Amino acid sequence: MDTIFALSSGAPPSGVAVIRLSGPQAGAVIETLTGGLPEPRVASLRSIRDRNGAIIDRGLVLWFPGPGSFTGEDCAEIHLHGGRAVIDRLLSVLSELEGLRIAEAGEFSRRAFANGKFDLTGAEGLADLIGAETESQRVLAMAQASGALRQLYESWQERLLHARAMIEAEIDFADEDDVPGSVSEQVWDDMERLAAEMRSHMAGAKRAAAVREGFRIVIIGPPNAGKSSLLNALAGSDVAIVSDEPGTTRDVLETRLSLSGQLVIITDTAGIRENAGAIEAEGIRRALARASEADLVLHLSETGRWDFVGDFGGVPVWRVLTKSDLGRTCREDDVLTISSKTEEGLKPLFDSLEKHLSETVGRDVSTLPTRQRHLDNLRLALRDIEAALSFRGDGLELRAESLRRAAFSLGRITGQHGVEDVLGVIFSEFCVGK
Numbered sequence: 001m002d003t004i005f006a007l008s009s010g011a012p013p014s015g016v017a018v019i020r021l022s023g024p025q026a027g028a029v030i031e032t033l034t035g036g037l038p039e040p041r042v043a044s045l046r047s048i049r050d051r052n053g054a055i056i057d058r059g060l061v062l063w064f065p066g067p068g069s070f071t072g073e074d075c076a077e078i079h080l081h082g083g084r085a086v087i088d089r090l091l092s093v094l095s096e097l098e099g100l101r102i103a104e105a106g107e108f109s110r111r112a113f114a115n116g117k118f119d120l121t122g123a124e125g126l127a128d129l130i131g132a133e134t135e136s137q138r139v140l141a142m143a144q145a146s147g148a149l150r151q152l153y154e155s156w157q158e159r160l161l162h163a164r165a166m167i168e169a170e171i172d173f174a175d176e177d178d179v180p181g182s183v184s185e186q187v188w189d190d191m192e193r194l195a196a197e198m199r200s201h202m203a204g205a206k207r208a209a210a211v212r213e214g215f216r217i218v219i220i221g222p223p224n225a226g227k228s229s230l231l232n233a234l235a236g237s238d239v240a241i242v243s244d245e246p247g248t249t250r251d252v253l254e255t256r257l258s259l260s261g262q263l264v265i266i267t268d269t270a271g272i273r274e275n276a277g278a279i280e281a282e283g284i285r286r287a288l289a290r291a292s293e294a295d296l297v298l299h300l301s302e303t304g305r306w307d308f309v310g311d312f313g314g315v316p317v318w319r320v321l322t323k324s325d326l327g328r329t330c331r332e333d334d335v336l337t338i339s340s341k342t343e344e345g346l347k348p349l350f351d352s353l354e355k356h357l358s359e360t361v362g363r364d365v366s367t368l369p370t371r372q373r374h375l376d377n378l379r380l381a382l383r384d385i386e387a388a389l390s391f392r393g394d395g396l397e398l399r400a401e402s403l404r405r406a407a408f409s410l411g412r413i414t415g416q417h418g419v420e421d422v423l424g425v426i427f428s429e430f431c432v433g434k
């Protein structure tokens with residue numbers, strides 16, 4: 001097994017740089033560079049020297065003997081000054097040592113997973129935590145990194161295992177007095193409940209996507225309605241070109257912002273009108289396509305007429321009357337009235353957006369399926385549970401087999417296909433053979 005090393009802190013220069021090592025040589029490397037091993041898990045100030053004894057830097061050294069380390073292997077860290085030349089010198093000294101090589105992306109975490117430090121969903125959570133840009137992304141990632149999904153899926157696996165144990169008991173030991181007859185009937189109620197829980201968990205995928213990839217708001221409306229002006233007002237900077245010439249915006253333009261800790265992606269689009277030229281028509285086509293993929297459409301109008309509305313496949317559409325400073329009003333009560341010029345109505349718009357976000361994405365974003373592979377396997381598992389439920393009456397072996405497959409699919413999400421000990425569960429629940 002190679003000993004791997006990498007710069008674990010951010011791009012230099014930085015105040016301090018952390019170089020991390022993992023593998024069988026980690027301890028020997030620290031001895032070579034610093035003249036000995038410090039007390040485990042305690043930061044110690046040392047001179048770090050190259051092979052000729054020349055000091056590279058003075059820094060903090062940490063020694064984490066395996067298996068009680070992040071990767072489960074012997075690990076060490078060297079905290080140096082974060083200058084480019086300091087880091088480069090240490091990295092080149094390390095790469096010249098026997099058995100050492102620079103780590104591949106994610107390799108520390110891969111080794112930690114291989115050593116059972118966390119499951120696959122935990123590894124995904126760590127990746128999300130490092131990528132998190134908003135508070136809600138952090139909360140979701142932190143929960144997943146801490147094992148929220150693992151616990152959920154493992155609790156479902158246990159219920160499936162128990163159900164199978166009950167069924168196996170009925171099949172194998174029905175004639176013995178210790179096992180009540182038709183005990184498996186009790187499990188189908190729980191399997192119905194489990195299927196319902198799985199369906200509702202899977203329905204959270206859209207919320208997870210809104211948290212991880214951003215809640216998508218698309219601004220549409222006729223030319224000159226003030227779409228780009230609103231984008232700029234929401235972004236707080238001149239992202240889009242604004243002019244009194246209709247047809248100014250021809251392409252889609254995105255800006256990302258954080259609204260109550262939630263990533264929101266706002267898209268400005270080309271003004272929608274009939275008889276547009278070829279370039280504008282393509283812009284309009286893109287505008288409508290974006291709107292149909294949105295989580296929310298803001299349909300702007302300066303006249304109080306909202307023509308050209310499509311139904312964007314169930315995407316909610318809010319009507320917004322613009323340029324309120326010009327004096328036009330609208331009687332309809334489900335219309336928001338704004339002026340990007342005087343900023344009138346922008347605060348209520350923000351408030352409505354925040355309220356909508358908390359209602360649709362929600363505040364509790366701790367346990368959501370965050371990956372397509374979660375959904376794919378959940379779908380397979382649910383299909384098998386539904387199949388087991390629908391066999392009704394006959395075919396106990398078949399029904400048990402469907403539940404086994406469902407548990408297997410869940411095990412693929414956490415990355416442990418585990419061979420379950422069905423008999424062990426039976427013996428722990430009944431006194432068979434006593």
Ligand SMILES: Nc1nc2c(c(=O)[nH]1)N(C=O)[C@@H](CNc1ccc(C(=O)N[C@@H](CCC(=O)O)C(=O)O)cc1)CN2
Pocket residue numbers: 018064067068069070077117
């Ligand atoms: N300097 C430094 N800071 C860091 C990390 C690191 O590796 N180095 N981390 C890196 O991600 C995070 C902390 N995560 C860590 C997770 C587990 C262990 C660890 O040694 N686990 C052992 C023992 C745990 C214990 O003592 O309770 C284990 O799991 O067996 C270390 C760091 C964030 N901050």
Ligand SMILES: Nc1nc2c(ncn2[C@@H]2O[C@H](COP(=O)(O)OP(=O)(O)OP(=O)(O)O)[C@@H](O)[C@H]2O)c(=O)[nH]1
Pocket residue numbers: 222223224225226227228229230241242243244245246247248249250269270271272322323324325326338339340341342
């Ligand atoms: N008085 C007033 N003028 C506004 C307001 N919002 C935008 N305008 C003006 O309306 C004109 C069109 O604004 P844009 O934001 O470029 O409109 P648009 O909908 O993006 O237009 P296209 O990109 O051409 O489709 C510009 O001259 C803006 O200055 C407003 O709230 N009040």
Ligand SMILES: [Mg+2]
Pocket residue numbers: 227228229240241242248249268269271
């Ligand atoms: Mg525009």
